[in-house]
Amino acid sequence: MRYFIQFSFFGKAYHGWQVQPNALTVQQVLQETMSTLLRADIKLVGAGRTDTGVHAKQLFAHFDVSNRLCIKETVQKLNSFLPADIAVQQIFEVGPEAHARFDAISRTYEYHITQKKNPFLSDFAHFLWTPLDVDAMNQAASILLEYTDFECFSRSQTDVKTFLCHVTHAQWKHEPERLVFTITANRFLRNMVRAIVGTLLPIGLGKFPVEQMRKVIESKDRGMAGASAPAKGLYLTEVNYPENIRS
Structure with a gap:
């Protein structure tokens, strides 16, 4: 059984x-x-x-x-x-x-950032005190929905057969004491979400324009993407299945 x-x-x-x-x-x-x-x-x-x-x-x-x-x-x-x-x-x-x-049809991750030092969140979110342009990060995140090949966000040494993922949602929102990035796709590559966040943060810090996201994706080069964001801020929050999965 x-x-x-x-x-x-x-x-x-x-x-x-x-x-x-x-x-x-x-x-x-x-x-x-x-x-x-x-x-x-x-x-x-x-x-x-x-x-x-x-x-x-x-x-x-x-x-x-x-x-x-x-x-x-x-x-x-x-x-x-x-x-x-x-x-x-x-x-x-x-x-x-x-x-x-x-049989999973979608997966959702959240990445949590806190911008005020809080010892009670130190293991649950990435602390980044520098102000972020959330509108710019959301504009860059929306570009993800235009593409399906995310080789640029995959680990260099990987045995996956395809880099294709269908992203259906990617957005930053302010929540109490945290800034939360939510992303949903049918599948994710290893390290993909942390690499995406690591690419969005420099855009939020004003180091790169919004269109940098498009250049990174089209390069298919992991070296063009940002450094992986720390693991402690990342949560797998939801896995969805067809309604008839139960026996």
Whole structure:
């Protein structure tokens, strides 16, 4: 039987989602906890990967088990055994072919910036005290919706087969104590959002004109884009699936 699990995590202690040798990851901790609790070798397939230090307000994974679960009890027990920085919101049954990664139709990220020093936000947002031209950054962000090839924002060493992504929303907004960039697309390349933010910030600081975004995208050169923004400001906030994903 196949199930989806929805969970969230604060990423400071982890080297991202995906299991890797000699590094603590969210997938490792969640798989080990679930395997112990369910007395089975649980293998999770996530909706996507997050980099070291990145947070997730909502992420999904699928897994297979032989017997039907008592879902409410399983969720409660998992949250009792998991560390405080990982929480499970729900588990639900899906069809045997449902796939957490390939069936996702969109993903949304937020990048948080604080412009006043606040020790209570230091692990949750990137501190940048210099004034930013948010209108200019929004004009530059809107250019993203005109393109689909984002090779310029991909890591140099990558094994992806395509750099094509369909961005449907990209906007900065002022929120209490934070400036938040929200971006939605059908898929993202590794490091893509942090590279986009790292390209938008110099435009907001007046170092480059708005049209610099177009030049960067058309160059297909990672060296033309800005340096990656710090991981601690980035959140995966939503993964959407077709309404009929549930069994």
